[in-house]
Amino acid sequence: MSWSRRAFLGATAAIVAAPATIGQARPRVVVIGGGAGGATAARYLARDGKGALDVTLVEPNATYHTCFFSNLYVGGFRDYDSLGHGYERLVSAHGVRLVADRAAGVDRDARVVATAGGEKLPYDHLVVSPGIDFVEGSVPGWSLADAEAMPHAYKGGEQVRLLRAKVEALPEGGVFAMVAPPNPYRCPPGPYERISMIAHLLKQRNPTAKILLIDPKDKYSKQALFEEGWQKHYPGMITRIGPDFGGANVEVRPAAMEVVVDGQVEKVDAATIIPAQRAGDIAAMAGLTNDAGWAPIDPGNMRSRMDPAITVLGDAAQQGDMPKSAFAANSQAKVAANAIRGELTGSRVFPAKYSNTCWSLIATEDGVKVGAAYEPTPEKIASVDSFISQTGEDARLRKATFEESLGWYAGITADMFG
Amino acid sequence: MRKGLAALPVLAALAAPAAASEIGDRERGAALFDECAGCHEVGPGAQDATGPHLNRVFGRRAGSVEGYDYSEGLARMGADGLVWTLETLDAYLENPRALVSRTRMNFAGFDDPQDRADVLAYLRGFSDNPRDIPEAEPTARREIYTVPPEILALNGDSEYGEYLSAECRTCHQASGGYDGIPSITQWPVEHFVVAMHAYKARVRPHPVMQMIAGRLGDEEIAALAAYFATLEE
Structure with missing residues (x-):
């Protein structure tokens, strides 16, 4: 795929005459996965394409329950239903075609996605945004079949409800354990925010209960902030066993x-087990992953290093310094959508700018955040600037940070589904 | 038309300590303060009125006078860490809404840097005596960097702005919805540009916005301002 978008500049009727698209009305983009990467990409491709692109989103769940903010549900700060979002607006307002099925395979030579139900979806460009799956055997004794007894609750949805039910059902003075994952994994502060939210719930319902955090990592995201907060809000409740x-x-x-x-x-x-992670299954099935289990990409546009007709977004991508977060996936999706649209329709392509911020809630109105700005280098997406909340901040700032996180949730979900 | 844009003073990031100048003429400032006195009291016995009293305002966290009911915008900036210093007060007096979105202070601003310097010299007399407090705010200003008028007059590339705006929309809802993060949809160009340069120069607090603005060039800020000013969604 070496043809240049410049070839199309100024063209009108010839605008869709890309080599892969001869003889059809519009270039076809198929997006696998309706999360922060995929839903954002589908929305921006369809909306900004103004009808020039035929966009199909493949997602089995009619309602998407965000994994981000699911800890706030565990802590009792949020209704379960408030985490659910539908794809109606993508279809009705932006013209995305929704295929409510799981992607089962990709024929890269023929450029066709096969769904579990047997539908064949040809594409000119494919966006793969499947999130994570777990590395079997990474926590000896645990497999997905044990997720009822010891939930992972790390993909949102019903598992998160199960986790909260188990915390609520903990016997008086009981012990709740978490096995935290090794790097790299989705949402670096996520396990520690989850510890905070479990502690918050227990403090009110079961204050003599204990939490055991078993962690294979020497250090972790926002560590000083969490440790300070746990000491302040939940003294004596949480024990962390490091390597x-x-x-x-x-x-x-x-x-x-x-x-x-x-x-x-x-x-x-009771226990929650967060295993080691890898790119979602479909990325490996499509041959997009490396030995580490992640899908390497071109830092300038999120294009797969294995296949220039495929873009990989979000947690599944191996891109460099960005964390695996919804914010990052949403940021990557918008850079990628601009690049894909430019290639397929000749629209203007602008330089990549990526950013991320991760908010965490430690206790009521005690919010903290960490973030960075990123730019592409030839090797990776590199951090160029960053910030983090400080220990000892006053309550007003922490409250403002929490309120800001609510604003972010409203903003990013509107940017994905609106 | 471009009122209030010509001289937003922002500290140059790497400005060498250059020639310092006395900040202003207190007597002249006292006369100019008549424009403020309808809402603000200052001096012995001053109390909150339409606006908060201004005794000891230098070095005070924005939005922190006990008992005064601040606008949401000012309370937010205070929580974010805005402290009233010579630089931040100067920026506020020049264009209140460019420094603090949705402030209730209904004042167009002093265009003339000398007017602001004089008013600030007057107000400074009601803050703690700097001779007694070594760490108090300086009484003379360092050389300041002024956003040049030609940069503030740039015509933004709205299409580029639309692309760049994708980064903003993760948090700021394009619909103008306001759920904990302020709306920037249909923000007037001049306020947008001055505010972003104020973040860039770290006069406005807030680490996320300082980081985002910090890597935007003048053309990019102009492009974003042009796009958001006319956005309808």
Whole structure:
């Protein structure tokens, strides 16, 4: 695909005469996955394309429950239904075609996506935004079949409800355990915000309960902020076992509700297991992933390094310094949509600018944030500037930061689904 | 038309300490303060009126006078960390809404830098005596960088602005909805441009906006301003 968009500048009737699109009305873009990357890409491609592109979104869930902000539901700060969003506006206002099915395979030579239901979806460009799947066996003793006994709750949806039910059902003075994931994983502060939200719920319902955090990492996102907040709001409730005390050597026994840390058996009352992660299955099935399990991309436009007719967005991409977050996926989607539209229709292509901010809630009105701005280099998407909340900030600033996070949720969901 | 744009003073990021000048003429400032006195009291026994009293305003966190009911915009800027200093007060007096969106201070601003300097010299007399407090605000200003009028007069490329705006829309709803993050839809061009340069120069607080504005060039800020000013969604 070496043809230049310049060839189309000034063309009118010839505007869709790309080599791959000869003899058809409009260039076809298929988007796999309706999350922060995929929904944003579909919306921007269809909306900004103003009918020039035929955009199909492949997503099995009629209602998308965001994984971001699901911790706030666990903590009792948010209704479950407030996390759910439909695709109606993408269809009715922007003309996206919705295929309510799972993508089961990609024939890259023929440029066709096959759905689980057997539908064939030809494309001129494919956007793959499948999020994460788990590395089987990364927590010995746990597999997806154990997710009822020990939920991962790390993809949003029903698993998150199950997690909250287990916290609520914890016996008085009981022990709740979390196994945190190794790097890299979705939402770096997510496990620690989840600990905060579980502690918040327990503090009110079951204040003598304990939380055991088993962590294979030496350090983690916003560590000083979480530690300060836990000391302040939940003193004596949370114990973290890092790798220096065997946190990287863990096995679980879901049937017996036991966690084995460095050979020592701990009886717990409930647990959540967040395993090691990799790109969502379809990325590997399409041959887009490397040995590490992630899909490498071109930092300038999120194009797959394996296939220039495919863009990979969000958590599944191996892009460099950006965290795996909804904010990052949304940011990448808009850069990619501009580049794809330019290639397929000759519209103007502008330089890539990426950014990210991750808010976390530690307790009522105690919000913190971390963020950075990113630009492409030949090797990777590189951080060029960053900031983080400080320890010891006053309550007014923390409250303002929390309120800002609510504004962000309203903003990004409007940007994805509006 | 371009009122209030010509001289937003912002500290140059790398400005070497250059020639300092006395900040202004207090007597002249006292006379100019008549324009403010309809709403603000200052001096012994001053109380909150339409606006908060202005005793000890230098060094005070914005929106922090106990008991005064501030606008949401000013309270937000205070929570974000805006502190009233010579630089921030100067920017506020020049164009209140460019520094603090949705402030209730209904004042068009002093265009003339000398007027602002004189009023600030007058107000400064009612803040703590700098001779007694070593860390108090300076009484003379460092050389300041002024956003040149030609940059403020740039005609933005609205199509480029539309692309760049995608970054803003993650948080600022294009519909103008306001759920904890202010709307920037249909913000007047001059306010938008001055505000972004104020973030860039770190006169306006807020780390996210300082970072976002920090990497935008003059043309890009103009492009965004042109786009958002006319956005209808």
